[in-house]
Amino acid sequence: MEKAGKAERLIYITNILTQNPMKIFSLSFFCEKLNCAKSTLSEDIDLISKVFVETGQGRLETISGAAGGVYYIPVMKKEDEIEFLNFLKNELQNPERIVSGGFVYINDIVFSPEIIKKAAKIFLRLFLEKEIDYIATVEAKGIALASYVAQYFNKPLVVARSGSKFTEGSTVNISYISGTTGKIETMTMAKKAIKRGSRVLFIDDFMRGGGTVRGMRDLLSEFESTLVGVGVLIATKDKKSIDIDYKSLLILDTLDAENKKIEFSINNQVIS
Amino acid sequence: MEKAGKAERLIYITNILTQNPMKIFSLSFFCEKLNCAKSTLSEDIDLISKVFVETGQGRLETISGAAGGVYYIPVMKKEDEIEFLNFLKNELQNPERIVSGGFVYINDIVFSPEIIKKAAKIFLRLFLEKEIDYIATVEAKGIALASYVAQYFNKPLVVARSGSKFTEGSTVNISYISGTTGKIETMTMAKKAIKRGSRVLFIDDFMRGGGTVRGMRDLLSEFESTLVGVGVLIATKDKKSIDIDYKSLLILDTLDAENKKIEFSINNQVIS
Structure with missing residues:
Protein backbone atom coordinates (compact mmCIF):
# COMPACT_ATOMS: atom_id res chain seq x y z
CA MET A 1 0.00 0.00 0.00
CA PRO A 74 -10.76 -13.11 21.18
CA VAL A 75 -12.25 -13.41 24.65
CA MET A 76 -15.73 -12.21 25.57
CA LYS A 77 -16.85 -9.86 28.32
CA LYS A 78 -18.01 -11.67 31.44
CA GLU A 79 -21.61 -10.48 31.02
CA ASP A 80 -21.64 -11.73 27.42
CA GLU A 81 -20.33 -15.11 28.56
CA ILE A 82 -23.10 -15.36 31.16
CA GLU A 83 -25.76 -14.27 28.67
CA PHE A 84 -24.52 -16.88 26.19
CA LEU A 85 -24.47 -19.67 28.78
CA ASN A 86 -28.01 -18.81 29.84
CA PHE A 87 -29.11 -18.87 26.22
CA LEU A 88 -27.44 -22.25 25.73
CA LYS A 89 -28.98 -23.63 28.91
CA ASN A 90 -32.47 -22.58 27.77
CA GLU A 91 -31.94 -24.02 24.29
CA LEU A 92 -30.90 -27.35 25.80
CA GLN A 93 -33.74 -27.56 28.32
CA ASN A 94 -36.27 -28.24 25.59
CA PRO A 95 -37.90 -31.61 26.46
CA GLU A 96 -38.01 -32.47 22.76
CA ARG A 97 -34.26 -32.98 23.00
CA ILE A 98 -34.73 -36.13 25.08
CA VAL A 99 -34.18 -39.18 22.90
CA SER A 100 -34.64 -42.80 23.83
CA GLY A 101 -31.89 -44.45 25.82
CA GLY A 102 -31.41 -41.45 28.09
CA PHE A 103 -29.61 -39.29 25.55
CA VAL A 104 -29.91 -35.65 24.58
CA TYR A 105 -30.11 -34.44 20.99
CA ILE A 106 -27.45 -31.75 20.66
CA ASN A 107 -26.35 -32.05 17.02
CA ASP A 108 -27.82 -28.69 16.05
CA ILE A 109 -25.97 -27.11 18.99
CA VAL A 110 -22.54 -28.67 18.47
CA PHE A 111 -22.55 -27.83 14.77
CA SER A 112 -23.93 -24.28 15.00
CA PRO A 113 -21.03 -21.94 14.15
CA GLU A 114 -22.68 -19.13 16.13
CA ILE A 115 -22.81 -21.23 19.29
CA ILE A 116 -19.52 -23.09 19.17
CA LYS A 117 -17.57 -19.93 18.36
CA LYS A 118 -18.73 -18.44 21.65
CA ALA A 119 -18.08 -21.64 23.59
CA ALA A 120 -14.59 -21.78 22.06
CA LYS A 121 -13.92 -18.23 23.24
CA ILE A 122 -14.75 -19.25 26.80
CA PHE A 123 -12.37 -22.22 26.56
CA LEU A 124 -9.70 -19.84 25.30
CA ARG A 125 -10.10 -17.72 28.42
CA LEU A 126 -10.16 -20.77 30.71
CA PHE A 127 -6.94 -22.28 29.37
CA LEU A 128 -5.14 -19.13 28.22
CA GLU A 129 -2.39 -19.42 30.84
CA LYS A 130 -1.53 -23.00 29.88
CA GLU A 131 1.25 -23.75 27.47
CA ILE A 132 -0.47 -25.74 24.74
CA ASP A 133 0.94 -27.39 21.60
CA TYR A 134 -2.17 -29.16 20.26
CA ILE A 135 -5.92 -29.19 20.65
CA ALA A 136 -7.26 -32.76 20.57
CA THR A 137 -10.70 -34.29 20.27
CA VAL A 138 -12.31 -37.61 19.37
CA GLU A 139 -14.56 -37.88 16.34
CA ALA A 140 -17.20 -36.79 15.64
CA LYS A 141 -19.47 -34.41 17.55
CA GLY A 142 -16.69 -32.40 19.18
CA ILE A 143 -14.75 -31.74 15.98
CA ALA A 144 -16.34 -28.43 14.99
CA LEU A 145 -16.04 -27.02 18.52
CA ALA A 146 -12.44 -28.21 18.86
CA SER A 147 -11.61 -26.71 15.49
CA TYR A 148 -12.68 -23.24 16.69
CA VAL A 149 -10.71 -23.71 19.90
CA ALA A 150 -7.69 -24.64 17.77
CA GLN A 151 -8.23 -21.56 15.62
CA TYR A 152 -8.44 -19.28 18.67
CA PHE A 153 -5.32 -20.81 20.23
CA ASN A 154 -3.62 -20.77 16.81
CA LYS A 155 -2.57 -24.41 17.33
CA PRO A 156 -3.09 -27.54 15.23
CA LEU A 157 -6.07 -29.79 15.87
CA VAL A 158 -5.63 -33.54 16.13
CA VAL A 159 -8.61 -35.84 15.95
CA ALA A 160 -8.57 -39.37 17.34
CA ARG A 161 -10.79 -41.85 15.55
CA SER A 162 -12.97 -44.37 17.28
CA GLY A 163 -11.97 -47.71 15.84
CA SER A 164 -9.09 -48.28 13.49
CA LYS A 165 -9.49 -46.95 9.98
CA PHE A 166 -7.15 -47.95 7.21
CA THR A 167 -6.46 -44.57 5.68
CA GLU A 168 -4.13 -43.26 8.37
CA GLY A 169 -0.95 -45.28 7.93
CA SER A 170 0.73 -46.44 11.16
CA THR A 171 -1.49 -45.78 14.14
CA VAL A 172 -1.36 -45.91 17.91
CA ASN A 173 -4.41 -47.59 19.43
CA ILE A 174 -5.74 -47.86 22.95
CA SER A 175 -8.88 -49.41 24.40
CA TYR A 176 -11.12 -47.65 26.88
CA ILE A 177 -14.55 -48.02 28.42
CA SER A 178 -16.95 -45.49 26.97
CA GLY A 179 -19.18 -43.79 29.50
CA THR A 180 -21.79 -43.34 26.78
CA THR A 181 -22.09 -46.93 25.62
CA GLY A 182 -20.60 -48.76 28.60
CA LYS A 183 -18.65 -50.85 26.11
CA ILE A 184 -14.97 -51.24 25.42
CA GLU A 185 -14.07 -49.01 22.50
CA THR A 186 -10.88 -48.28 20.59
CA MET A 187 -9.30 -44.91 20.10
CA THR A 188 -6.81 -44.46 17.27
CA MET A 189 -4.39 -41.77 16.26
CA ALA A 190 -1.89 -41.70 13.43
CA LYS A 191 1.69 -42.08 14.63
CA LYS A 192 2.70 -38.88 12.91
CA ALA A 193 -0.18 -36.88 14.39
CA ILE A 194 1.60 -35.61 17.52
CA LYS A 195 5.24 -34.78 18.24
CA ARG A 196 6.79 -36.45 21.31
CA GLY A 197 6.74 -34.35 24.45
CA SER A 198 3.75 -32.21 23.52
CA ARG A 199 1.21 -30.55 25.78
CA VAL A 200 -2.37 -31.15 24.73
CA LEU A 201 -5.74 -29.59 25.52
CA PHE A 202 -8.65 -32.01 25.07
CA ILE A 203 -11.98 -30.57 23.93
CA ASP A 204 -15.25 -32.49 23.60
CA ASP A 205 -18.97 -31.89 23.47
CA PHE A 206 -20.21 -34.20 26.21
CA MET A 207 -18.67 -35.96 29.18
CA ARG A 208 -20.50 -38.74 30.92
CA GLY A 209 -18.31 -41.22 32.78
CA GLY A 210 -15.00 -39.68 31.77
CA GLY A 211 -13.88 -42.84 29.98
CA THR A 212 -13.07 -40.96 26.80
CA VAL A 213 -10.89 -38.48 28.69
CA ARG A 214 -8.99 -41.27 30.41
CA GLY A 215 -8.64 -42.97 27.03
CA MET A 216 -7.21 -39.77 25.55
CA ARG A 217 -4.78 -39.44 28.47
CA ASP A 218 -3.56 -42.99 27.90
CA LEU A 219 -3.31 -42.41 24.17
CA LEU A 220 -1.26 -39.26 24.71
CA SER A 221 1.11 -41.08 27.04
CA GLU A 222 1.91 -43.36 24.10
CA PHE A 223 3.12 -40.21 22.37
CA GLU A 224 5.07 -39.28 25.53
CA SER A 225 2.75 -36.29 25.64
CA THR A 226 0.71 -34.73 28.41
CA LEU A 227 -2.94 -33.86 28.81
CA VAL A 228 -2.75 -30.36 30.30
CA GLY A 229 -6.44 -29.52 30.30
CA VAL A 230 -9.92 -30.83 29.50
CA GLY A 231 -12.78 -28.63 28.36
CA VAL A 232 -16.25 -29.99 27.64
CA LEU A 233 -19.45 -28.24 26.67
CA ILE A 234 -21.65 -30.38 28.93
CA ALA A 235 -20.84 -32.81 31.73
CA THR A 236 -23.22 -34.94 33.73
CA LYS A 237 -23.47 -34.32 37.47
CA ASP A 238 -21.61 -36.19 40.22
CA LYS A 239 -18.24 -36.88 38.80
CA LYS A 240 -16.42 -37.23 42.11
CA SER A 241 -14.80 -40.47 41.01
CA ILE A 242 -13.06 -38.80 38.09
CA ASP A 243 -9.37 -38.25 38.72
CA ILE A 244 -8.99 -35.75 35.93
CA ASP A 245 -9.32 -32.00 36.25
CA TYR A 246 -11.86 -30.84 33.69
CA LYS A 247 -13.92 -27.77 32.98
CA SER A 248 -17.46 -28.07 31.67
CA LEU A 249 -19.49 -25.03 30.68
CA LEU A 250 -22.83 -26.60 31.59
CA ILE A 251 -23.89 -29.40 33.90
CA LEU A 252 -26.69 -31.82 33.07
CA ASP A 253 -28.55 -32.03 36.40
CA THR A 254 -31.70 -33.95 35.49
CA LEU A 255 -32.63 -36.16 32.57
CA ASP A 256 -35.96 -37.83 33.27
CA ALA A 257 -37.25 -39.31 30.03
CA GLU A 258 -40.44 -40.61 31.63
CA ASN A 259 -41.55 -37.21 32.89
CA LYS A 260 -39.96 -35.37 29.99
CA LYS A 261 -37.85 -33.31 32.33
CA ILE A 262 -34.40 -32.09 31.39
CA GLU A 263 -32.45 -29.56 33.46
CA PHE A 264 -29.06 -27.96 33.05
CA SER A 265 -27.14 -25.48 35.15
CA ILE A 266 -24.26 -23.18 34.38
CA ASN A 267 -21.02 -24.36 35.91
CA ASN A 268 -20.22 -21.61 38.41
CA GLN A 269 -16.55 -22.56 38.54
CA VAL A 270 -16.26 -21.50 34.94
CA ILE A 271 -17.68 -18.00 35.30
CA SER A 272 -16.47 -17.10 38.80
CA MET B 1 -20.75 3.87 23.47
CA PRO B 74 -14.61 -13.08 3.21
CA VAL B 75 -13.32 -14.02 -0.22
CA MET B 76 -9.65 -13.98 -1.19
CA LYS B 77 -7.89 -12.24 -4.05
CA LYS B 78 -7.38 -14.52 -7.05
CA GLU B 79 -3.58 -14.44 -6.68
CA ASP B 80 -3.88 -15.42 -3.02
CA GLU B 81 -6.15 -18.31 -3.97
CA ILE B 82 -3.63 -19.55 -6.51
CA GLU B 83 -0.75 -19.15 -4.08
CA PHE B 84 -2.70 -21.12 -1.48
CA LEU B 85 -3.62 -23.92 -3.90
CA ASN B 86 0.01 -24.23 -4.96
CA PHE B 87 1.08 -24.40 -1.34
CA LEU B 88 -1.53 -27.09 -0.67
CA LYS B 89 -0.50 -29.05 -3.73
CA ASN B 90 3.14 -29.04 -2.63
CA GLU B 91 2.24 -30.04 0.92
CA LEU B 92 0.24 -32.99 -0.41
CA GLN B 93 2.85 -34.18 -2.88
CA ASN B 94 5.10 -35.44 -0.10
CA PRO B 95 5.62 -39.18 -0.73
CA GLU B 96 5.51 -39.82 3.03
CA ARG B 97 1.77 -39.19 2.78
CA ILE B 98 1.23 -42.44 0.90
CA VAL B 99 -0.19 -45.05 3.25
CA SER B 100 -0.85 -48.69 2.54
CA GLY B 101 -3.99 -49.55 0.61
CA GLY B 102 -3.57 -46.69 -1.82
CA PHE B 103 -4.60 -43.93 0.57
CA VAL B 104 -3.20 -40.51 1.31
CA TYR B 105 -2.61 -39.20 4.82
CA ILE B 106 -4.34 -35.82 4.97
CA ASN B 107 -5.43 -35.54 8.61
CA ASP B 108 -3.01 -32.74 9.39
CA ILE B 109 -4.33 -30.85 6.35
CA VAL B 110 -8.05 -31.28 6.92
CA PHE B 111 -7.76 -30.25 10.56
CA SER B 112 -5.38 -27.32 10.16
CA PRO B 113 -7.43 -24.16 10.82
CA GLU B 114 -5.02 -22.10 8.71
CA ILE B 115 -5.55 -24.33 5.66
CA ILE B 116 -9.25 -25.09 5.87
CA LYS B 117 -10.15 -21.45 6.48
CA LYS B 118 -8.64 -20.59 3.11
CA ALA B 119 -10.24 -23.55 1.36
CA ALA B 120 -13.58 -22.53 2.86
CA LYS B 121 -13.17 -19.02 1.46
CA ILE B 122 -12.72 -20.47 -2.01
CA PHE B 123 -15.89 -22.56 -1.62
CA LEU B 124 -17.70 -19.41 -0.53
CA ARG B 125 -16.71 -17.71 -3.77
CA LEU B 126 -17.60 -20.75 -5.87
CA PHE B 127 -21.11 -21.13 -4.47
CA LEU B 128 -21.86 -17.53 -3.51
CA GLU B 129 -24.60 -17.14 -6.13
CA LYS B 130 -26.50 -20.22 -4.98
CA GLU B 131 -29.33 -19.95 -2.52
CA ILE B 132 -28.27 -22.20 0.32
CA ASP B 133 -30.07 -23.16 3.54
CA TYR B 134 -27.65 -25.71 5.00
CA ILE B 135 -24.09 -26.90 4.65
CA ALA B 136 -23.88 -30.70 4.95
CA THR B 137 -21.05 -33.15 5.37
CA VAL B 138 -20.51 -36.75 6.47
CA GLU B 139 -18.43 -37.51 9.53
CA ALA B 140 -15.56 -37.24 10.18
CA LYS B 141 -12.70 -35.76 8.16
CA GLY B 142 -14.75 -33.11 6.39
CA ILE B 143 -16.37 -31.69 9.52
CA ALA B 144 -13.85 -28.97 10.34
CA LEU B 145 -13.75 -27.75 6.72
CA ALA B 146 -17.54 -27.82 6.43
CA SER B 147 -17.85 -25.94 9.69
CA TYR B 148 -15.80 -23.04 8.28
CA VAL B 149 -17.84 -23.08 5.09
CA ALA B 150 -20.98 -22.92 7.25
CA GLN B 151 -19.52 -20.03 9.22
CA TYR B 152 -18.67 -18.10 6.05
CA PHE B 153 -22.11 -18.71 4.55
CA ASN B 154 -23.70 -17.96 7.94
CA LYS B 155 -25.79 -21.12 7.64
CA PRO B 156 -26.23 -24.14 9.92
CA LEU B 157 -24.07 -27.21 9.44
CA VAL B 158 -25.62 -30.67 9.42
CA VAL B 159 -23.48 -33.76 9.75
CA ALA B 160 -24.60 -37.17 8.57
CA ARG B 161 -23.21 -40.09 10.52
CA SER B 162 -21.88 -43.23 8.96
CA GLY B 163 -23.83 -46.01 10.59
CA SER B 164 -26.73 -45.56 12.95
CA LYS B 165 -25.90 -44.21 16.38
CA PHE B 166 -28.44 -44.28 19.16
CA THR B 167 -28.07 -40.76 20.49
CA GLU B 168 -29.94 -38.98 17.72
CA GLY B 169 -33.58 -39.92 18.26
CA SER B 170 -35.52 -40.74 15.09
CA THR B 171 -33.25 -40.94 12.08
CA VAL B 172 -33.43 -41.27 8.33
CA ASN B 173 -31.06 -43.90 6.94
CA ILE B 174 -29.90 -44.75 3.46
CA SER B 175 -27.41 -47.26 2.12
CA TYR B 176 -24.77 -46.42 -0.45
CA ILE B 177 -21.62 -47.89 -1.92
CA SER B 178 -18.56 -46.12 -0.60
CA GLY B 179 -15.93 -45.33 -3.20
CA THR B 180 -13.28 -45.50 -0.50
CA THR B 181 -14.06 -48.94 0.88
CA GLY B 182 -16.08 -50.42 -1.99
CA LYS B 183 -18.55 -51.67 0.61
CA ILE B 184 -22.16 -50.89 1.29
CA GLU B 185 -22.31 -48.32 4.06
CA THR B 186 -25.11 -46.56 5.89
CA MET B 187 -25.59 -42.83 6.16
CA THR B 188 -27.80 -41.50 8.92
CA MET B 189 -29.29 -38.15 9.76
CA ALA B 190 -31.63 -37.15 12.54
CA LYS B 191 -35.17 -36.52 11.34
CA LYS B 192 -35.14 -33.05 12.85
CA ALA B 193 -31.80 -32.11 11.29
CA ILE B 194 -33.15 -30.55 8.08
CA LYS B 195 -36.38 -28.72 7.29
CA ARG B 196 -38.39 -29.99 4.29
CA GLY B 197 -37.74 -28.20 1.04
CA SER B 198 -34.24 -27.03 1.87
CA ARG B 199 -31.34 -26.35 -0.45
CA VAL B 200 -28.10 -27.94 0.65
CA LEU B 201 -24.42 -27.52 -0.20
CA PHE B 202 -22.38 -30.67 0.43
CA ILE B 203 -18.74 -30.24 1.49
CA ASP B 204 -16.21 -33.02 1.97
CA ASP B 205 -12.48 -33.57 2.10
CA PHE B 206 -12.04 -36.31 -0.49
CA MET B 207 -14.06 -37.69 -3.38
CA ARG B 208 -13.16 -40.99 -4.92
CA GLY B 209 -16.02 -42.79 -6.64
CA GLY B 210 -18.71 -40.27 -5.79
CA GLY B 211 -20.70 -42.84 -3.78
CA THR B 212 -20.88 -40.61 -0.75
CA VAL B 213 -22.22 -37.71 -2.79
CA ARG B 214 -24.90 -39.91 -4.36
CA GLY B 215 -25.70 -41.20 -0.87
CA MET B 216 -26.09 -37.65 0.38
CA ARG B 217 -28.34 -36.77 -2.56
CA ASP B 218 -30.56 -39.74 -1.79
CA LEU B 219 -30.58 -38.91 1.89
CA LEU B 220 -31.60 -35.33 1.14
CA SER B 221 -34.43 -36.47 -1.09
CA GLU B 222 -35.86 -38.22 1.97
CA PHE B 223 -36.04 -34.76 3.50
CA GLU B 224 -37.64 -33.47 0.27
CA SER B 225 -34.54 -31.34 0.01
CA THR B 226 -32.15 -30.64 -2.83
CA LEU B 227 -28.41 -30.92 -3.26
CA VAL B 228 -27.55 -27.63 -4.96
CA GLY B 229 -23.77 -27.95 -4.95
CA VAL B 230 -20.85 -30.19 -4.07
CA GLY B 231 -17.45 -28.89 -3.03
CA VAL B 232 -14.56 -31.19 -2.19
CA LEU B 233 -10.96 -30.44 -1.31
CA ILE B 234 -9.53 -33.28 -3.42
CA ALA B 235 -11.05 -35.51 -6.08
CA THR B 236 -9.45 -38.36 -7.93
CA LYS B 237 -9.08 -38.09 -11.69
CA ASP B 238 -11.44 -39.46 -14.34
CA LYS B 239 -14.86 -39.00 -12.91
CA LYS B 240 -16.75 -38.99 -16.21
CA SER B 241 -19.24 -41.52 -14.91
CA ILE B 242 -20.35 -39.22 -12.14
CA ASP B 243 -23.71 -37.63 -12.83
CA ILE B 244 -23.28 -34.96 -10.20
CA ASP B 245 -21.84 -31.54 -10.74
CA TYR B 246 -19.05 -31.04 -8.22
CA LYS B 247 -16.14 -28.70 -7.69
CA SER B 248 -12.85 -29.97 -6.33
CA LEU B 249 -9.98 -27.63 -5.51
CA LEU B 250 -7.28 -30.19 -6.29
CA ILE B 251 -7.14 -33.31 -8.42
CA LEU B 252 -5.21 -36.40 -7.44
CA ASP B 253 -3.52 -37.37 -10.72
CA THR B 254 -1.10 -40.08 -9.66
CA LEU B 255 -0.85 -42.29 -6.62
CA ASP B 256 1.80 -44.92 -7.18
CA ALA B 257 2.62 -46.53 -3.84
CA GLU B 258 5.28 -48.82 -5.32
CA ASN B 259 7.35 -46.00 -6.78
CA LYS B 260 6.41 -43.60 -3.99
CA LYS B 261 5.00 -41.15 -6.46
CA ILE B 262 2.10 -38.88 -5.66
CA GLU B 263 0.97 -36.02 -7.88
CA PHE B 264 -1.77 -33.43 -7.62
CA SER B 265 -2.88 -30.63 -9.88
CA ILE B 266 -4.92 -27.53 -9.28
CA ASN B 267 -8.39 -27.75 -10.77
CA ASN B 268 -8.35 -25.05 -13.42
CA GLN B 269 -12.14 -24.85 -13.52
CA VAL B 270 -12.05 -23.55 -10.00
CA ILE B 271 -9.64 -20.68 -10.55
CA SER B 272 -10.55 -19.65 -14.08
Missing part, protein backbone atom coordinates in the same frame (compact mmCIF):
# COMPACT_ATOMS: atom_id res chain seq x y z
CA GLU A 2 1.12 3.58 -0.52
CA LYS A 3 1.50 5.67 2.58
CA ALA A 4 -1.79 4.94 4.29
CA GLY A 5 -3.82 7.42 6.28
CA LYS A 6 -4.85 6.80 9.86
CA ALA A 7 -8.26 5.49 8.80
CA GLU A 8 -6.79 2.96 6.37
CA ARG A 9 -4.25 1.82 8.96
CA LEU A 10 -6.89 1.20 11.62
CA ILE A 11 -9.11 -0.79 9.25
CA TYR A 12 -6.22 -2.92 7.99
CA ILE A 13 -4.69 -3.64 11.40
CA THR A 14 -8.06 -4.43 12.98
CA ASN A 15 -8.89 -6.87 10.22
CA ILE A 16 -5.53 -8.67 10.14
CA LEU A 17 -5.35 -9.07 13.91
CA THR A 18 -8.92 -10.26 14.40
CA GLN A 19 -8.75 -12.72 11.49
CA ASN A 20 -5.66 -14.34 13.02
CA PRO A 21 -6.25 -14.82 16.74
CA MET A 22 -3.17 -15.41 18.95
CA LYS A 23 -0.84 -14.96 16.01
CA ILE A 24 1.94 -12.52 16.75
CA PHE A 25 2.54 -9.81 14.16
CA SER A 26 5.69 -7.74 14.47
CA LEU A 27 5.35 -3.99 14.31
CA SER A 28 7.76 -4.08 11.38
CA PHE A 29 5.25 -6.18 9.44
CA PHE A 30 2.64 -3.45 9.72
CA CYS A 31 5.18 -0.64 9.21
CA GLU A 32 6.23 -2.15 5.90
CA LYS A 33 2.71 -2.94 4.76
CA LEU A 34 1.39 0.50 5.67
CA ASN A 35 4.54 2.51 5.11
CA CYS A 36 4.52 4.25 8.49
CA ALA A 37 6.69 4.79 11.58
CA LYS A 38 6.63 2.50 14.59
CA SER A 39 5.58 5.31 16.90
CA THR A 40 2.53 6.00 14.74
CA LEU A 41 1.71 2.31 14.77
CA SER A 42 1.95 2.06 18.53
CA GLU A 43 -0.65 4.79 18.86
CA ASP A 44 -2.95 2.95 16.41
CA ILE A 45 -2.61 -0.28 18.35
CA ASP A 46 -3.36 1.41 21.66
CA LEU A 47 -6.50 2.89 20.17
CA ILE A 48 -7.65 -0.43 18.66
CA SER A 49 -7.02 -2.17 21.96
CA LYS A 50 -9.04 0.47 23.81
CA VAL A 51 -12.03 0.15 21.47
CA PHE A 52 -11.95 -3.66 21.65
CA VAL A 53 -12.04 -3.63 25.44
CA GLU A 54 -14.73 -0.94 25.62
CA THR A 55 -17.00 -2.78 23.19
CA GLY A 56 -16.32 -6.27 24.56
CA GLN A 57 -14.61 -7.56 21.40
CA GLY A 58 -11.61 -9.17 23.08
CA ARG A 59 -8.28 -7.47 23.63
CA LEU A 60 -4.84 -6.97 22.16
CA GLU A 61 -1.64 -8.02 23.86
CA THR A 62 1.71 -6.46 23.01
CA ILE A 63 5.14 -8.00 23.47
CA SER A 64 7.98 -5.52 23.70
CA GLY A 65 11.56 -6.02 22.60
CA ALA A 66 13.24 -7.11 19.40
CA ALA A 67 11.08 -10.24 19.01
CA GLY A 68 8.05 -8.25 20.00
CA GLY A 69 4.76 -7.65 18.34
CA VAL A 70 1.05 -7.62 18.89
CA TYR A 71 -1.68 -10.25 18.87
CA TYR A 72 -5.42 -10.54 19.33
CA ILE A 73 -7.10 -12.53 22.11
CA GLU B 2 -20.74 7.65 23.79
CA LYS B 3 -20.49 9.58 20.56
CA ALA B 4 -17.60 7.77 18.94
CA GLY B 5 -14.92 9.43 16.83
CA LYS B 6 -14.18 8.32 13.30
CA ALA B 7 -11.29 6.12 14.46
CA GLU B 8 -13.41 4.30 17.02
CA ARG B 9 -16.20 3.81 14.50
CA LEU B 10 -13.91 2.28 11.89
CA ILE B 11 -12.36 -0.14 14.39
CA TYR B 12 -15.72 -1.21 15.75
CA ILE B 13 -17.44 -1.66 12.38
CA THR B 14 -14.48 -3.52 10.86
CA ASN B 15 -14.39 -5.93 13.77
CA ILE B 16 -18.14 -6.63 13.93
CA LEU B 17 -18.47 -7.19 10.20
CA THR B 18 -15.42 -9.43 9.81
CA GLN B 19 -16.29 -11.53 12.85
CA ASN B 20 -19.74 -12.23 11.39
CA PRO B 21 -19.38 -13.10 7.70
CA MET B 22 -22.51 -12.84 5.52
CA LYS B 23 -24.57 -11.55 8.41
CA ILE B 24 -26.50 -8.44 7.50
CA PHE B 25 -26.22 -5.54 9.94
CA SER B 26 -28.61 -2.64 9.48
CA LEU B 27 -27.15 0.83 9.41
CA SER B 28 -29.45 1.64 12.34
CA PHE B 29 -27.67 -0.99 14.41
CA PHE B 30 -24.36 0.81 13.98
CA CYS B 31 -25.94 4.27 14.30
CA GLU B 32 -27.36 3.35 17.68
CA LYS B 33 -24.22 1.61 18.90
CA LEU B 34 -21.97 4.42 17.78
CA ASN B 35 -24.35 7.32 18.22
CA CYS B 36 -23.85 8.76 14.74
CA ALA B 37 -25.77 9.77 11.62
CA LYS B 38 -26.42 7.39 8.74
CA SER B 39 -24.60 9.61 6.27
CA THR B 40 -21.47 9.48 8.43
CA LEU B 41 -21.80 5.73 8.61
CA SER B 42 -22.13 5.34 4.87
CA GLU B 43 -18.83 7.13 4.40
CA ASP B 44 -17.18 4.84 6.96
CA ILE B 45 -18.49 1.75 5.22
CA ASP B 46 -17.29 2.94 1.82
CA LEU B 47 -13.84 3.50 3.26
CA ILE B 48 -13.72 0.09 4.95
CA SER B 49 -14.88 -1.58 1.77
CA LYS B 50 -12.18 0.21 -0.22
CA VAL B 51 -9.39 -0.85 2.16
CA PHE B 52 -10.63 -4.47 2.20
CA VAL B 53 -10.57 -4.69 -1.57
CA GLU B 54 -7.20 -2.95 -1.89
CA THR B 55 -5.57 -5.23 0.67
CA GLY B 56 -7.27 -8.43 -0.51
CA GLN B 57 -9.26 -8.97 2.70
CA GLY B 58 -12.61 -9.69 1.09
CA ARG B 59 -15.30 -7.11 0.44
CA LEU B 60 -18.41 -5.49 1.83
CA GLU B 61 -21.81 -5.64 0.19
CA THR B 62 -24.52 -3.12 0.92
CA ILE B 63 -28.26 -3.57 0.52
CA SER B 64 -30.22 -0.37 0.13
CA GLY B 65 -33.78 0.31 1.23
CA ALA B 66 -35.66 -0.04 4.49
CA ALA B 67 -34.57 -3.64 5.07
CA GLY B 68 -31.08 -2.68 3.98
CA GLY B 69 -27.75 -3.05 5.62
CA VAL B 70 -24.20 -4.17 5.10
CA TYR B 71 -22.39 -7.49 5.28
CA TYR B 72 -18.91 -8.92 4.88
CA ILE B 73 -17.93 -11.47 2.23
